[in-house]
Amino acid sequence: MKSTVAQKTEIQQPVVNKGVDKETGVTFYVVKSDSDPNTWYQVRWNEQALEWQCNCVSRKPCKHQRAVNAVLVAQRQMEQRDRYFQWKQREEQDAIDAEYAAQVKEQERQAYRNFEASCGYYDHPWA
Ligand SMILES: [Zn+2]
Numbered sequence: 001m002k003s004t005v006a007q008k009t010e011i012q013q014p015v016v017n018k019g020v021d022k023e024t025g026v027t028f029y030v031v032k033s034d035s036d037p038n039t040w041y042q043v044r045w046n047e048q049a050l051e052w053q054c055n056c057v058s059r060k061p062c063k064h065q066r067a068v069n070a071v072l073v074a075q076r077q078m079e080q081r082d083r084y085f086q087w088k089q090r091e092e093q094d095a096i097d098a099e100y101a102a103q104v105k106e107q108e109r110q111a112y113r114n115f116e117a118s119c120g121y122y123d124h125p126w127a
Contacts, residue, residue, distance in 0.1 A: 014067035029071075031064040043068045 015032035017040075026044070031054075033039035041056045041064045052065040 011063050011067050014071065016067055016071045029068045031067050034063075 011031070011034055017030050019028050019030055020026070021028060028042055028044040030040040030042055033041060033056075041054050041062075043052050043054045043064050045051075046053045052061070052068060054060065054062050054064045056062055056064055058064075
């Protein structure tokens with residue numbers, strides 16, 4: 001649970017958009033200003049400093065950097081959740097397939113038993 005003081009300094013519903021630098025091809029993010037809807041701050045990852053950098057005037061790390069981080073964390077969590085559900089679906093499908101294969105095998109056995117019973121052969125083909 002966040003404290004009231006911390007909540008005041010965070011963007012409640014951050015508007016974060018992804019952009020690509022046309023010259024360098026590097027991905028960056030723009031975060032809409034809380035106070036001015038016409039202002040967007042650029043948040044870029046700095047490879048040398050290994051940290052997000054924002055072009056606003058606030059003390060760093062600023063709420064725009066945190067907003068980008070929060071969006072990326074949420075995105076990663078969603079991707080992880082998607083992968084988990086895909087994996088779970090595969091596991092369930094595998095279980096269904098295995099059950100079906102066992103049923104087919106049992107039907108084959110039954111067919112051979114019926115054949116044995118009908119003509120008196122006792123050589124089990126699966127032995
Ligand atoms: Zn900022």
